[in-house]
Amino acid sequence: MRFGNTTVLHEVTFDVRAGEVVCLLGDNGAGKSTLIKVLSGVYRPTSGSVEIDGTPVRFAGPAEARARGIATVHQYGGTAPLMSIDRNFFLGAEPVKGIWPFRRIDRDRTAAESLKALRELGLSRVTDARQLAGTMSGGERQALAIARAVYFGARLLILDEPTSALGVKEAALVLRMIGTARANGVGVVFITHNAQHAMAIGDRFAVLISGAVAAAFRRGEKSRTEVLDLMAGGEEFQALTEGMEDAHGPG
Numbered sequence: 001m002r003f004g005n006t007t008v009l010h011e012v013t014f015d016v017r018a019g020e021v022v023c024l025l026g027d028n029g030a031g032k033s034t035l036i037k038v039l040s041g042v043y044r045p046t047s048g049s050v051e052i053d054g055t056p057v058r059f060a061g062p063a064e065a066r067a068r069g070i071a072t073v074h075q076y077g078g079t080a081p082l083m084s085i086d087r088n089f090f091l092g093a094e095p096v097k098g099i100w101p102f103r104r105i106d107r108d109r110t111a112a113e114s115l116k117a118l119r120e121l122g123l124s125r126v127t128d129a130r131q132l133a134g135t136m137s138g139g140e141r142q143a144l145a146i147a148r149a150v151y152f153g154a155r156l157l158i159l160d161e162p163t164s165a166l167g168v169k170e171a172a173l174v175l176r177m178i179g180t181a182r183a184n185g186v187g188v189v190f191i192t193h194n195a196q197h198a199m200a201i202g203d204r205f206a207v208l209i210s211g212a213v214a215a216a217f218r219r220g221e222k223s224r225t226e227v228l229d230l231m232a233g234g235e236e237f238q239a240l241t242e243g244m245e246d247a248h249g250p251g
């Protein structure tokens with residue numbers, strides 16, 4: 001993928017199968033966001049191709065990618081805090097009742113159906129779907145966005161740093177929801193800076209460095225330290241912590 005004279009992605013071969021979680025790791029500026037935008041139809045690749053079921057596809061825009069089952073959830077979940085949980089869940093696909101021109105959203109059905117779906121998908125703390133989404137925690141909002149994608153039949157779910165702003169329990173909730181998506185046969189691309197989160201859920205891993213896939217491996221093939229080092233942040237982090245020990249002096 002080039003922008004003018006700047007090549008942001010090259011040598012990126014990357015595949016995701018149904019029912020697996022592929023973690024895309026990489027430091028800031030490695031090209032993760034650009035890759036997501038290519039996969040989700042925001043950018044058309046200047047060379048190379050995106051294939052679904054082995055057939056090359058060209059998306060005119062994100063709506064076309066969504067129509068082919070590619071759902072993208074960004075860091076803050078894409079939920080509207082001042083809308084109720086059920087409206088967020090259905091977002092334009094609400095069941096309606098009545099006959100035109102008296103058609104209206106069937107609020108009882110949206111509330112009941114979204115609550116049932118969220119509970120089946122593991123969001124058990126939600127008891128009233130008419131509550132504002134803003135009353136949910138950050139992790140619950142992420143989980144809601146993932147649950148919605150699974151419910152509406154996403155085949156590929158792209159998660160852009162869904163756990164990076166969350167505490168441990170909240171991150172665990174999101175990781176569980178990623179597991180639910182996988183169990184439902186959805187292919188997941190999980191973008192993260194957090195090697196621990198990646199290793200908790202990933203089946204395969206790809207490390208992106210300066211726009212190229214520098215390493216690709218399966219679960220269990222590398223230790224956490226090796227992964228951290230690969231993520232280019234690893235060596236720097238070690239140097240940084242060693243530097244800090246020096247700064248504290250002995251004892």
Ligand SMILES: Nc1ncnc2c1ncn2[C@@H]1O[C@H](COP(=O)(O)OP(=O)(O)OP(=O)(O)O)[C@@H](O)[C@H]1O
Nearest residue numbers: 003006007008026027028029030031032033034035
């Ligand atoms: N539209 C563009 N035009 C020119 N350069 C771009 C464009 N978009 C991104 N880049 C450059 O490409 C590189 C990769 O950017 P990208 O946002 O994909 O990285 P990233 O891995 O997602 O980083 P981060 O974790 O910080 O979001 C950066 O050096 C960025 O400046």
